[in-house]
């Protein structure tokens with residue numbers, strides 16, 4: 001530690017970023033700040049589109065990341081017709097990115113990029129600071145990880161199995177879908193008593209148990225976790241070097257028993273490599289690419305770097321091909337919003 005403080009500020013920053021836990025949090029906070037900025041821009045846009053302000057602010061397309069139902073329906077339509085969604089194209093692009101990223105680089109999307117994951121982590125830290133955190137027995141941890149699969153199954157059945165293509169096409173063109181982003185904003189700005197109770201329970205659960213929302217209830221994370229099972233990127237543990245101290249599991253945000261497996265392919269693994277940083281035995285835990293004993297050793301930051309590169313590639317492809325910004329004219333959206341508002345509040 002004293003060597004660390006003897007370094008120049010730049011060397012200190014470089015040294016800090018070579019620690020998995022610090023790199024992990026730095027990237028999480030950077031994306032959280034980005035989403036706060038997006039939220040403010042979106043609020044200004046919503047004021048204009050609902051006819052409450054005369055100042056036009058373009059909609060930040062990345063807000064469509066919060067419309068997973070519309071994106072899931074658009075993905076089915078893309079699969080069967082080859083047609084890209086014109087209403088919320090950024091939402092579809094982000095879903096495709098998240099799926100591809102999980103397939104290749106584990107759940108780096110959840111671990112580094114998702115603001116709900118960061119807030120969940122911060123809530124867990126607050127609970128720990130207040131002395132509220134509970135130790136969860138293994139069986140309870142398993143039981144609490146199941147609801148998200150049930151919620152995912154419900155949505156898959158309802159949206160992908162029950163709805164045929166004409167129904168999906170019809171839904172995607174409805175004014176309701178076009179206004180889904182602002183309706184979501186209003187849903188949280190003017191919460192119903194039921195929503196307040198649910199949010200209160202999630203807040204309390206988040207302080208009692210680490211990553212309560214992500215591990216227990218997020219259907220998006222459940223879907224990405226299932227895709228990540230096939231990822232060639234995984235943590236490998238060298239059993240001959242492992243002393244069984246379990247520091248890896250204590251450092252793991254998902255509380256995975258890392259010390260139990262030689263190759264860890266767990267749907268909860270975020271690829272954050274905090275376990276590597278916590279392991280005191282050199283080269284005992286490694287991030288590797290491949291499925292066999294010949295799997296190639298990679299630097300600890302590979303899941304993050306791969307995921308960010310993929311994000312940049314997909315973003316530039318979407319922007320250059322016109323599949324990022326909604327093709328629905330802004331004036332038409334404003335008209336839809338005002339009409340919906342008149343129908344709901346005559």
Ligand code: SF4
Nearest residue numbers: 252269270272273275
């Ligand atoms: S097992 Fe390691 S890489 Fe996976 S979530 Fe836990 S700390 Fe992160």
Ligand code: SF4
Nearest residue numbers: 242243245246248279
């Ligand atoms: S921290 Fe390292 S040595 Fe300790 S149990 Fe985990 S893998 Fe084994």
